[in-house]
Amino acid sequence: MLRRIFLTGPTASGKAAAAHSLAVKIGGEIVAVDSMKIFREMDIGTAKPAPRLRAEVPYHLIDFVDPGTDFSTGDYIPMCLRTLTEIEARGKRVILCGGTALYLNALIHGLFEGPKAEWSVRMRLEEQAEREGLSALHARLASVDPAAAARIHPNDRRRIIRAIEVHESAGSAMSEMWRGPALRLEPGSFLLFGIEWERAALYRRIDRRVVEMVNEGLFEEARRLQARPGGLGRTARQCIGYKEILDADLGGAPIGEKGGGEIVSLIQQHTRRMAKQQMTWFKRFPIRWFRAVQSTQPEAVADWIVSEAAAEG
Helix, strand or coil: CEEEEEEECCCCCCCCHHHHHHHHHHHEEECCCCCCCCCCCCCCCCCCCHHHHHHHEEEEEECEECCCCCCCHHHHHHHHHHHHHHHHHHHCCEECCCCCCHHHHHHHHHHCEEEEEEEHHHHHHHHHHHCCCHHHHHHHHHHHHHHHHHHHHCHHHHHHHHHHHHHHHCCHHHHCCCCCEECCCCCCEEEEEECCCCCHHHHHHHHHHHHHHHHHHHHHHHHHHHCCCCCCCCCCCCCCCHHHHHHHHHHHCCCCCCCHHHHHHHHHHHHHHHHHHHHHHHCCCCEEECCCCCCHHHHHHHHHHHHHHHHCC
C-alpha cells in the first residue's frame, strides 16, 4: 500500500515549498490542511501558492469557502476524507500539507461529531476567558464534565470552550460523545513528516515573511476584504495579519502611509507566538523531523521524504 504523506511544521517553516517539490517528484496532488487557505480572496495573508505553482500541481481544499462564511473543523474533516478518496481513485499519490493543529489532531486522532456551533455561547465564553482567565473556564469544565477536563490541557483554549459550549447548548457531556465513532485517517494509512528549525532562525523567517506580505499588499487586501458585502466572517476575521490591521482600523489607530511599523511588529509577534503554540501541539504526534538550516532547499526535504517513505515499504 502506498501510504499518504503528511507534511507539517510551524508557520514559515517551508513546508509548502517542500510539498510542492515532492508533488512534482512523485506525481502527487496536494491537500491543504490549513484553516485559512480555505477562504477565497485571502491570498497574501494566508501565503497561498502562486498561480504558476497551482498550474504545475493539483491543489485541493484551497479557495472554496466565502470569507464571510464561518467554517469549522467539523466541516473540514469529512470534506478532506472525501477528497483523499477521489485523488486515490485517480491513481494519484496524496500529500497532505499544513500546520493547522486542530485539523491535524482531528485527522489523526479522530473527529467526534457534536452539535453545531452555538456562536452566541462561544463568544460569551471567549469573553469570560479574557475577563477571568482560562484557568477559571477549565475549573468550570471540571465541575460539569470531569472526564473532558482530565483529557483537555488547561491551556487548550479552543477545546475547553467547545466542551463547555456543548454542555450548555446540548446538555450533553463532550466526554460522552467521544465514545462514539470518529472520522479520521485510518491508522497506518499515512506517514507523518515535519520540518523544524532552531527557534531564532524560524523567528527570523517569520519576521521576514511578514514584511514581504506587507510589501505585496497585505494592508490593502485586508481592507478590501473587510469592505466587501458582508465583510469577513468570524472564522476568517481571526487570521493573523488581517485581525491586527482591522482591529487597528476599528480603533482609529494611526496606520501611516506605508502600513504602520507598530502594526507590522504586532503581526510578527503574534505569528511567532502561533509558531510556538504549533510546536507545543506537534509534541502530541509521532512526527519524523527534518532539521532545516539556512541553506536547506525544498528539494532536499522532498528527497529526504522519498527516502524515508521508501524505507517504510
